[in-house]
Amino acid sequence: MPFEHIKTIFTPVLLTEEGDMDPALKLAGSLARASGAHVIARVLGVEVPRTYSPLSSVAANYVGEANEAMKKRADARARDAAHLLGGYAQSVDCLAHTAPHGILVDEMLMFGRLSDLSVVNRSAGRFDESGALLETLLFESGRPVLVTPPQASEFRARNIVVAWDGSSRAARAVADAMPLLRAADRVVIVCVTNEKDLRRPSPGTDLAGALARHAVAPEVNNLSASDRNAARAIREHAVAVQADLIVMGAFAHSRLRQMVLGGVTDSMLRDAEIPLFMSY
CATH class of the missing domain: 3.40.50.620 (HUPs)
Structure with a gap:
């Protein structure tokens, strides 16, 4: 295998209303197929932080309902992602994970440090959630990052x-x-x-x-x-x-x-x- 040095690939994808998560998943999957690597995938939902003020019970209920809906969407999308990756890789660990933004990014960092390569979708801007995730993995994981443009569908390095x-x-x-x-x-x-x-x-x-x-x-x-x-x-x-x-x-x-x-x-x-x- 030409890429047999790659044993673990990490691909975190954010659950958002806009954009397509599949490019990073497809590149990670096709690279895993070429290398025999294990793929760790996380579908990430950004929770709204909960408030605990007795004066904000209505807002707290709304936040709870929104976060619960986010979790259900993330779980469903993680099942789709696992099915997609299963068509490429023999070994896949794909789960949904929801948390407030800062916690979410920090928790993903360790996966990047323990992997040979992180595969991340290209960000539309530095100050959105995907930009923070990409930069954290790039500058703090100590491992290389493969940045995936929207139209990518298969990893090639010829x-x-x-x-x-x-x-x-x-x-x-x-x-x-x-x-x-x-x-x-x-x-x-x-x-x-x-x-x-x-x-x-x-x-x-x-x-x-x-x-x-x-x-x-x-x-x-x-x-x-x-x-x-x-x-x-x-x-x-x-x-x-x-x-x-x-x-x-x-x-x-x-x-x-x-x-x-x-x-x-x-x-x-x-x-x-x-x-x-x-x-x-």
């Missing part, structure tokens, strides 16, 4: 773009993705210049030489872009070379990670139409 800036985060992503790179038919290293997040770029030829010692024969393409357009340059080049996966490190300002993501990271998380394999 043609991989590596977004290389010479940073420690990019190096971590390359190391985490090394088994995928070795199994790929084509690997393209993309280096972007004139971008503020890429202040100390390392030539792609140096990375190519290092990868060659792992039996990877990459191409190297250097792109020029302003700091505002670096992410777009990476995305457009990935489309141009028909990549089915982008490997890259995640960047965030060290003291203000809760407030400020790196420009390229933020744009890629919001707009990439190709699955992202990201490490921090």
